[in-house]
Amino acid sequence: MKNLKRVLAVLVLVLLFTSCADVSTCVTETPEYGFWSGIWHGFSIGFSFIGSLFSDDIAIYAVDNTGGWYDLGFWFGLGGLSTIFKRL
Numbered sequence: 001m002k003n004l005k006r007v008l009a010v011l012v013l014v015l016l017f018t019s020c021a022d023v024s025t026c027v028t029e030t031p032e033y034g035f036w037s038g039i040w041h042g043f044s045i046g047f048s049f050i051g052s053l054f055s056d057d058i059a060i061y062a063v064d065n066t067g068g069w070y071d072l073g074f075w076f077g078l079g080g081l082s083t084i085f086k087r088l
Helices: 002-019 035-043 045-054 068-087
Strands: none
Touching (some): 035 045
């Protein structure tokens, strides 16, 4: 029961933070994703994977990235996500 409360708390926080996103700042003509975008994409990979099953416009990895910095952030995001679930 204690683990269920923690999982629900994490899900509520994720939904809370993503519901406040300003979509107009995400849509640009030539997006270049850097370190911080890599962290976010690594952390939200579960939602991106589910979305990619239903839409061809959603990917789990940004193609227009800055290279090594994006990759490093992506791995940090994956590591942070796995650390959260490991401690639950």
